[in-house]
Amino acid sequence: MAESLEEVVNHSERLSREFNHIILKINNLRMYRTHTCGELRMEQVGQQVTLAGWVQTVRKFGSITFVDLRDRYGITQLLFGENLNARLDDQPLGREFVIQATGVVTERSNKNPNIPTGDVEITIADFKVLNAAKTPPFTLTDDTDGGDELRMKYRYLDLRRNAVKQNLELRYRVGRAARNFLHTQGFMDIETPFLIKSTPEGARDFVVPSRMNPNEFYALPQSPQTFKQLLMVSGYDRYYQIVKCFRDEDLRADRQPEFTQIDCEMSFVEQEDILNTFENMFKYIFKEIKGLDIDYAFPRMTWDDAMEYYGNDKPDIRFEMKLATLTGTVQNKGFKVFDDAELVVGIAAKGCAEYTRKQLDELTDWVKRPQIGMSGLIYVKYGADGSLKSSVDKFFNEEELKKWVAATKAEPGDLILVLAGKESRTRQAMSALRLEMGERLGLRDKNVYKPLWVIDFPLFEYAEEENRWVARHHPFTSPKPEHIALMDDLSQYAKIKANAYDIVLNGTEIGGGSIRIFQRDLQEKMFAALGMSPEEADHKFGFLLGAFEYGAPPHGGIAFGFDRLCSLLGGSESIRDFIAFPKNNSGRDVMLDAPAAIDQHQLDELRISLIKQDPA
């Protein structure tokens, strides 16, 4: 596989060069322009050309006017001489005017080395305003003065900003790289339907009333999961789709009700085949998009290890600072905080032994914030000279503290930070503190990419609110064969592991999948384990259970969060910056003003009526 990946990468490099090349010379332009604004060089000096684009800036020097003309491909300087002053007085050019201008390519006296067209300018002979423009409500620069809401309302202007344009171009390139890779591996893009059946299990469905089938509803897919499995049953073997999915969830920051997945499924494979295939896809994309060669196999970490050493299932492995469980070591030494705790856990923060009182107080306040929710922070300063000084010297002597040093792998000069409390909250808090310390120590460089696989996820997780076991991934994930027997005993559910895996990049999950159940009896057992009656299972998923009876092959797959992947490759925290027309945190498109009321006539046709909200 290594050789073939190399071939694929070479192929991709060519395609990528091709694209960059092509966008410089769109060669079937006719009426409006002979060249783009990113294209002219010294070789064209003396040629007559016509450009069209947006006025970026207008500068007057004496009797001469310079205009920077912008289009998707670049910026070219136009020079309007004295002869055009009367026309410019008549028809002054403003920012974002759309104009067409004809002139001769001339060598610039003061060249601009910062832009590819900086050696030349166009001495304009004639021009035409194609469309005037009002002054934009915010500046269209990278450091725009526009607030979030304003930029969303005028998203068509925000999209002109170079930063946003680069994001969408990156998105296009990532999508194309993924398609090219998957094509070379024999994957077929097959479209699955958007108007499907509501089978709420996990997140809420968006539903669509049917006019032709009154009182019935379609649902929008949360993912094409069952369809891609049916395609495997149909023998399509390697499927992919870059596809919109929909979840009607209460939106947290940076969640969108509609989002895009790279959705993939393969037949006659085991977990190892899938990890290899998509690890190669990632290597291809990293090479394509970032020019990065990742020449090692992605690390694999069990879910148990991820939880133990990083405190969460999407570890940021750009830095060490692993969590060390100290519970056994520190209890029964008379320190009540530890003795009462379910978990005592520590990390060693590199080179922080010299933290001041103030810094330590501030860190203590940090762990006490409601989001973190701890009641205090214990520390040990491990001096460069080997000295040990802790906030719990009363209870722990140097010998005891040396055990902490050993457990956290602290070195002289480090600061050991310890949290204690309820198991789950404390682990989460320490995970957050680790990331915070990594951030403060500059260990989370967004230009460093450290992907890994987290494997052996639990099959179930306990949903406290619902007071029942739910599928951690989804109900189609197969348990590890040796754990199937445990499904008969509720008390063993926590121990059952699945053939499920996530790909994690820099502390963010960017994809996940599993080997699927492909036998009717096991799938029925799984539905039953989730508390579904046979009737309910048949009503919701009868088609899939049926399909498994007609020759279903072993299969598995994975889905990637395309928006999130693009944002990580673009070095941004926000997926919204990588979506052309995103919605805000209330699920609204403020540009369109959607959602909105619809006509009574539409409601009547759909045979639905509205239940008005209480005025309260």
Add this chain to the structure above:
Amino acid sequence: MAESLEEVVNHSERLSREFNHIILKINNLRMYRTHTCGELRMEQVGQQVTLAGWVQTVRKFGSITFVDLRDRYGITQLLFGENLNARLDDQPLGREFVIQATGVVTERSNKNPNIPTGDVEITIADFKVLNAAKTPPFTLTDDTDGGDELRMKYRYLDLRRNAVKQNLELRYRVGRAARNFLHTQGFMDIETPFLIKSTPEGARDFVVPSRMNPNEFYALPQSPQTFKQLLMVSGYDRYYQIVKCFRDEDLRADRQPEFTQIDCEMSFVEQEDILNTFENMFKYIFKEIKGLDIDYAFPRMTWDDAMEYYGNDKPDIRFEMKLATLTGTVQNKGFKVFDDAELVVGIAAKGCAEYTRKQLDELTDWVKRPQIGMSGLIYVKYGADGSLKSSVDKFFNEEELKKWVAATKAEPGDLILVLAGKESRTRQAMSALRLEMGERLGLRDKNVYKPLWVIDFPLFEYAEEENRWVARHHPFTSPKPEHIALMDDLSQYAKIKANAYDIVLNGTEIGGGSIRIFQRDLQEKMFAALGMSPEEADHKFGFLLGAFEYGAPPHGGIAFGFDRLCSLLGGSESIRDFIAFPKNNSGRDVMLDAPAAIDQHQLDELRISLIKQDPA
């Protein structure tokens, strides 16, 4: 452009070969198989291999059992010797069982030249049933015995049929060819939202109740029209998307509530640029998919000419038989049927002069069918000897009939067919008769492709039911500049032509588009012409009117019906055969049983209630 197209085609050929090549050797298989069922040749004789797939047939000859094993890539013959008989008795293999089998590649004694693997068979040493299968409810052959409903209910089995698989593979290849072409031309794939605002104008929207914004609704897009125009305002210059669109229409045969468009838009272009660009895209696709070189420019026909000479706006130009208007020629000769008619129109059916009385009666019955709706058919037999014999000899002498011959360009041996009546119905009827005669004469060969552009469409059309003028294409289509003045006079609306165009292939419209309005005042004038108040226009399309004020470039675009295009390239009448999971004519997915009732809890959360249908 011609040179660059050639380059593009070369590039495509390489990619296409690549794909065919790759699907023969998926090279990162591990556990389940060493090769696919389409891969083994004489070169592998002697190798031990493992295959996995579906049992296509089981044939017993004495103590030996032959199994044809099938997967996506092909069929390979397996030979189970006497040594495996006990195991086969224990575990008999049935049709569609999924098995894994290991053995040695052997040269076949009776080679099968019809399949690529026909020179070899695998002498099986060991096998394993991965999943048993019930007998499928219909045969999975090209000439299946399954009815429509049954095949739709078990679509996952229907998808196994070779005919359907080839259709989906064709679809994938067409999509990939379009993407590759558009990529080389600098088009960027940009995703537009699916949860938008309902602006019913033309077809009905599907709507989606919002839970987070109670009593408000999203709509699913009928097309990304306004978004792609906004992207042009944003400067993206060349946009495309292969995207699902939604229309809640009463379904006629072969319409789907969700369908796929290849959606494109360009800035700084005139109609000529768009026709050239996409004509090249089609040449590229024809070359890619059909191996066809179309080395001539696609014919262009005005809408007026299409209506006059073909009786419809999507002429099938695989054959001539043009409509000849005879009204002026034949009236006032005492034949009341003609004298009372708004239109008298004829065609000359090649070589049909010898039609019998029975054939002519049958043809007369054909035009009298309710779908055609004519009261009779007049004919002239133009004998091979030059004789003229008509069904209206009483009113028209030979000299008169010679004028008909001249008008219809009939030649000796032809049969002139004439219809008379109301203008619109008669033209439609003659268009249908022309196509019927073309069909009967074998002039509509589905392997002959005759694309053309129909241009200069009317801007408006009169909607009889609504008693008002509506946009023929959509409200964003620009009138021809010289016709803008006519928009002030309702009586002139029928004369206003648009910069709108369709691409037509073999009598089917496969795409259409227009140069758009890009000025706020003209767009407002257009909305007003369609009877929209300024308030309504602002409520529905305020964002677009606003965008036009901030520097909108001239732009235009086109959208292609991807399902239809694939069906034509696949030589089929039905788009359903080219959709993985289609809906039936009532908009139902009979496999999923969707749409369906949803829980009261879901309705409550959405704050809607159902209005039950009258039991009547």
